[in-house]
Amino acid sequence: IAGITQAPTSQILAAGRRMTLRCTQDMRHNAMYWYRQDLGLGLRLIHYSNTAGTTGKGEVPDGYSVSRANTDDFPLTLASAVPSQTSVYFCASSDRDNTDTQYFGPGTRLTVL
C-alpha cells in the first residue's frame, strides 16, 4: 500500500539524548516536510525538502536537523533533546504539482523528560 511510514510510533526520551525520527514514502513525491503539532497550536513546519539533496528551514528549526539523501527517506534528528520538544511529529510529502497537496504519515508521539 502506497503511503508514508514513520518510526517509532511513540518514544519516551531522557533530556540530552540524541534521537532520530524516521520517515519513508513510496509515492515518489519530490517534496517532504516535518511538522510538530502541539495542543492549541496549528501544525508548525520544522524543516522541508523540495527535492532529494536539498533541505530548508521552516518556522521552528532550532534544535532539529534533517537530511535528504534520496527521494524516499527524510529523517529528523534531535541532537540533544529538551522537554520543550515534547510533541507529536508528522512527516508529510507532496508532488509539487499545481495543487501541491500534502499527504501525512501517522505521526510519532515524542515525550522528553
Add this chain to the structure above:
Amino acid sequence: GQNIDQPTEMTATEGAIVQINCTYQTSGFNGLFWYQQHAGEAPTFLSYNVLDGLEEKGRFSSFLSRSKGYSYLLLKELQMKDSASYLCAVLDSNYQLIWGAGTKLIIKP
C-alpha cells in the same frame, strides 16, 4: 505577519448541517486546503480551492472568496464519524503551507 483564524470548537447535531469558517491574511495566495484530523491520527486531505466559489464533494463542500480572505467548509447530513478537528491551511507566495490551529467539531446524537 501571516495569520489563519478559525473557531476553536463547534458543536452540532447528528443529521444537521454545520459551517466552519476560516479567515486568512497571508503573503500571497496559491490555494486553500481543508484537512480532517481525527483524535490521535494524521490529517487527511479534504479539499483544495484556488478559484472563488463553491466546490462540492459529496456531503462536504468548500467555499472560497479571495477578495475577502475567507473560506468555509460545509458539512451536510452530519454523522458521528464526522467528529474531528478540521484544519484550514493556505499556500502562500513561497509555496509554504500556513496552518490554522483547527476547529474541533463535536457531534451530538
